[in-house]
Amino acid sequence: MTADCALEVRGVTKRYRRFTLRNVSFSIPRGYVCGLIGPNGAGKTTIIKLIMNLVRRDAGEIRVFGLDNRRDEVAVKSRIGFVYDSPGYWDDRTLEAQRRVLGSFYPAWNDGTFDRLAAQFELPMRQTYKTLSRGTKMKFALAMALAHDADLLILDEPTAGLDPVFRREFLQRLSALLQDEHKSVLFSTHITSDLDRIADYVTFVHRGEIAFSLPRTELLDTWAVVRGDEASLRGLDPGIVRGRRAGRFGTEVLVSDARAAARAAGPSAVVDRPSLEDVMVLMAGEAGHAA
Amino acid sequence: MLRKLFLKDARLNPHLFWGVIPFFAWVAYALREDGAPVGMLTVVSGVMGAATAATVAAREDRFHATALLASLPVPRETLVLSRYLLAAVAGAACFLGAAALAALLPWSSHALGSIFDPRTVVMALVIAGSSVAVMLPMALRFGLVGVVAFFAVLQVAGVVLFFIASMFGLRQPMRLVFGSVEAGLRALHASFADAGASALALAVLAGALWLSYRLSVWLTTRRDL
Numbered sequence: 001m002t003a004d005c006a007l008e009v010r011g012v013t014k015r016y017r018r019f020t021l022r023n024v025s026f027s028i029p030r031g032y033v034c035g036l037i038g039p040n041g042a043g044k045t046t047i048i049k050l051i052m053n054l055v056r057r058d059a060g061e062i063r064v065f066g067l068d069n070r071r072d073e074v075a076v077k078s079r080i081g082f083v084y085d086s087p088g089y090w091d092d093r094t095l096e097a098q099r100r101v102l103g104s105f106y107p108a109w110n111d112g113t114f115d116r117l118a119a120q121f122e123l124p125m126r127q128t129y130k131t132l133s134r135g136t137k138m139k140f141a142l143a144m145a146l147a148h149d150a151d152l153l154i155l156d157e158p159t160a161g162l163d164p165v166f167r168r169e170f171l172q173r174l175s176a177l178l179q180d181e182h183k184s185v186l187f188s189t190h191i192t193s194d195l196d197r198i199a200d201y202v203t204f205v206h207r208g209e210i211a212f213s214l215p216r217t218e219l220l221d222t223w224a225v226v227r228g229d230e231a232s233l234r235g236l237d238p239g240i241v242r243g244r245r246a247g248r249f250g251t252e253v254l255v256s257d258a259r260a261a262a263r264a265a266g267p268s269a270v271v272d273r274p275s276l277e278d279v280m281v282l283m284a285g286e287a288g289h290a291a
Numbered sequence: 292m293l294r295k296l297f298l299k300d301a302r303l304n305p306h307l308f309w310g311v312i313p314f315f316a317w318v319a320y321a322l323r324e325d326g327a328p329v330g331m332l333t334v335v336s337g338v339m340g341a342a343t344a345a346t347v348a349a350r351e352d353r354f355h356a357t358a359l360l361a362s363l364p365v366p367r368e369t370l371v372l373s374r375y376l377l378a379a380v381a382g383a384a385c386f387l388g389a390a391a392l393a394a395l396l397p398w399s400s401h402a403l404g405s406i407f408d409p410r411t412v413v414m415a416l417v418i419a420g421s422s423v424a425v426m427l428p429m430a431l432r433f434g435l436v437g438v439v440a441f442f443a444v445l446q447v448a449g450v451v452l453f454f455i456a457s458m459f460g461l462r463q464p465m466r467l468v469f470g471s472v473e474a475g476l477r478a479l480h481a482s483f484a485d486a487g488a489s490a491l492a493l494a495v496l497a498g499a500l501w502l503s504y505r506l507s508v509w510l511t512t513r514r515d516l
Binding site: 049055073076078080086090091093106107 | 295298299303304306351354355356359361362363364365366512513515
């Protein structure tokens with residue numbers, strides 16, 4: 001465990017009756033954005049809830065800025081800005097009332113920052129929470145998370161349900177926030193295009209396990225999608241194949257070594273740089289076939 | 292921290308506190324009658340106030356605000372403690388509110404001494420305290436479902452008692468059941484004339500509340516949100 005890490009998750013396991021999160025390990029260095037991707041039901045929200053100590057882990061260790069998330073719960077949560085996938089505010093109270101009450105729990109709460117964000121996001125502070133659209137609710141949750149000068153932002157599917165204009169604005173805001181190098185972000189999403197713009201690291205979770213956790217540039221530079229017919233793909237080393245999908249017009253194979261794949265694939269195969277969506281779709285497909 | 296949690300409850304759940312206004316209007320009306328049972332009115336007021344803590348917990352659970360609360364920099368044990376203190380404060384406030392009506396309303400003929408009869412105060416503490424001791428762990432662990440389950444269990448217990456009484460061929464079993472409960476409460480009230488019995492009851496109540504609090508902490512810290 002290093003002091004330069006904003007978040008370290010080591011060997012964390014959580015068992016439910018019908019789902020188990022197994023031996024999850026990854027870390028985020030200070031000042032970096034980590035995208036947590038995976039299909040619905042993969043375990044992303046469970047990982048986030050474990051970090052927030054909303055669910056109890058059965059094994060493993062979670063440290064935030066070197067502090068244990070359970071033993072030093074208050075200190076840890078003071079430094080985290082948290083946006084839930086379905087924020088649970090008081091439906092029949094105004095945003096103003098909720099901001100006044102909930103902000104008081106954070107030692108570093110800044111009314112000026114909140115007011116500025118509320119103005120930028122055009123939040124209707126005198127309206128009750130239940131009258132807001134999902135996008136506006138998310139904006140309010142985000143403003144609440146940002147107004148106490150959190151060192152680590154944990155965002156669980158924050159862009160789901162937002163219109164493209166606000167989504168872009170939201171991602172630009174995150175990028176601006178990260179110009180202060182002490183801010184770190186864990187950003188869970190299944191909209192992988194969000195991460196194309198901002199993620200430094202990508203952690204892929206599938207069926208309760210971490211499939212990989214890598215710097216995004218390393219992932220996109222060294223991995224590849226090879227497209228071709230079965231014959232042209234036969235020479236690929238099974239050791240580098242991470243995913244496969246057969247379609248009507250050929251087969252797509254995700255490999256973790258683009259150069260080796262280029263050498264081994266037949267002349268009719270095409271080797272492309274993958275997108276995060278390719279990685280997610282093909283890996284999820286492979287795991288599906290394996291099962 | 293507890294002060295902030297109190298303010299949170301007051302500002303984000305204010306209509307639960309306004310909800311007592313119609314009840315106090317009824318108390319004021321009931322006090323018009325000669326021989327109105329002022330003890331019963333103050334005790335029921337205290338119980339109703341104390342139950343507010345469970346109602347607030349259930350309401351926040353319905354809005355899924357429980358997870359939001361648990362993500363604030365507040366230990367879950369402190370959240371639980373604030374519920375018990377809210378029950379105590381709201382219960383005392385409602386008891387005193389009903390007592391104030393009995394003492395101050397021009398049409399009420401109750402003397403201050405009869406309103407603050409020590410037996411009635413102990414009775415209020417025992418009934419409100421034991422209700423909180425049973426209800427709060429269920430509300431904190433299961434939310435609205437827990438509160439509904441609490442009353443459902445009471446209903447089912449009543450039905451079971453009815454059938455048991457019927458099986459033994461007793462006539463008018465409902466009267467027997469309610470009569471027994473009433474007689475039990477009267478006996479309990481009368482026994483509080485003895486200082487020793489009152490002290491014992493309060494000691495048992497304190498133990499029950501402590502156990503209930505520890506159970507609530509145990510349940511809440513293990514609750515996956």
